[in-house]
Amino acid sequence: AAGVIQSPRHLIKEKRETATLKCYPIPRHDTVYWYQQGPGQDPQFLISFYEKMQSDKGSIPDRFSAQQFSDYHSELNMSSLELGDSALYFCASSLGDEQFFGPGTRLTVL
Amino acid sequence: AQKVTQAQTEISVVEKEDVTLDCVYETRDTTYYLFWYKQPPSGELVFLIRRNSFDEQNEISGRYSWNFQKSTSSFNFTITASQVVDSAVYFCALSEAYQAGTALIFGKGTTLSVSS
Numbered sequence: 001a002a003g004v005i006q007s008p009r010h011l012i013k014e015k016r017e018t019a020t021l022k023c024y025p026i027p028r029h030d031t032v033y034w035y036q037q038g039p040g041q042d043p044q045f046l047i048s049f050y051e052k053m054q055s056d057k058g059s060i061p062d063r064f065s066a067q068q069f070s071d072y073h074s075e076l077n078m079s080s081l082e083l084g085d086s087a088l089y090f091c092a093s094s095l096g097d098e099q100f101f102g103p104g105t106r107l108t109v110l
Numbered sequence: 111a112q113k114v115t116q117a118q119t120e121i122s123v124v125e126k127e128d129v130t131l132d133c134v135y136e137t138r139d140t141t142y143y144l145f146w147y148k149q150p151p152s153g154e155l156v157f158l159i160r161r162n163s164f165d166e167q168n169e170i171s172g173r174y175s176w177n178f179q180k181s182t183s184s185f186n187f188t189i190t191a192s193q194v195v196d197s198a199v200y201f202c203a204l205s206e207a208y209q210a211g212t213a214l215i216f217g218k219g220t221t222l223s224v225s226s
Contacts, residue, residue, distance in 0.1 A: 031210045042201060042218050043155070048211035055211025088153060092214075097143055097162075097205065099214060101155040 002026055004093050004102035012108045013081050021076040021105045025093030031055065032074040033092040033099060034066060043090055049074060081109045112137045114204050116217035123192050123224055131187045131220045133202030139163075144178065144185045145203040145214065155201075161185065192224045 005024040013019050025032050031050045035043040045058035049068035060066075063081075068074045078085060086109045092099040113136040123129045135144065146158040159169060161178050169176045173190045189196055199221050203214045 033211070033213070035214075042216040043214075045213035045215070048213065050210035055209075056213050058213055090155060094210075097212075098157070098160055100157070101147075103154050106153070 004091055004100055006089075006091050006102040006105050008105060009103065010106050010108075012110065014110055015081055015083060017081050017109075019078045019081060019107060021078070021089055021091075021107070023074045023076070023091030023093075023102060025072050025074070025091075026095075026100055029093035029095045029100070030072065031094045032068055032072070033094070034060075034074070034076050035090040035092065037088040037090065037104075038084075039087070041087075046076070078107075083109050085109050112139075112142075112204055112206055112215050114202050114215055114217035116200075116202055116220050118220045119218070120221045120223070123222070125193060125224055125226050126191050127224075128188060128190050129192050129222065129224075131189075131200050131202075131222070133185045133187065133217060135183050135185065135202070135204045137204060137206055139206045141206075143205040145205070146176070146185075146187050147201045147203060147216075148198045149201065149219070150198040158187075189222075192222075194224050194226050197222060197224045 007022045033048040034046040037043040046060040048055045052068045066076045088104045090104045091102045115134045142163045144161045148156040175188045177186045199219045201219045202217045
């Protein structure tokens with residue numbers, strides 16, 4: 001069965017650079033979520049989209065923005081990267097109440 | 111406010127031992143969902159179970175079982191006859207009354223180490 005696809009899987013950036021993470025949901029799923037998991041931490045909700053509209057917002061820094069496109073894929077844009085942004089970023093998708101997680105993108109900021 | 115507490119930070123057992131991971135939650139909603147996820151060293155989040163607030167029936171799936179008690183706001187997870195492959199971080203999570211895009215609130219996780 002098709003799963004959530006995230007790209008890239010690994011990303012290394014310098015401080016103050018920008019990064020774009022991409023998420024391709026399971027076909028026919030209409031909702032996308034982004035979570036950030038710091039080292040040794042639990043996943044923290046950032047933002048979600050339903051039918052291309054922002055649905056819920058968590059602890060997402062102002063330096064980050066995201067959107068969901070007409071084909072339902074989503075992108076998380078991160079600017080002015082800081083060392084503390086180094087984390088595993090998960091995307092999840094859903095059609096109902098169960099969220100299916102992608103494999104994550106590991107971002108390292110040097 | 112919604113909150114999930116996993117009081118056990120780390121648990122170490124020897125293979126074939128039974129182990130229970132505790133989860134206590136707080137929510138004001140009468141309709142909510144509870145989840146358990148496994149995160150092995152490779153990093154992915156593996157869905158284990160979902161339970162809605164109206165279904166207090168305990169569930170068993172192979173060596174895994176879950177005990178949901180609304181009276182104590184607990185949703186505990188037991189692994190019977192643990193194996194080395196069970197070594198992972200286990201997260202309990204809560205989602206309040208469903209609407210599209212509702213966030214999952216995770217506990218801090220319990221790291222389970224199973225030695226041979």
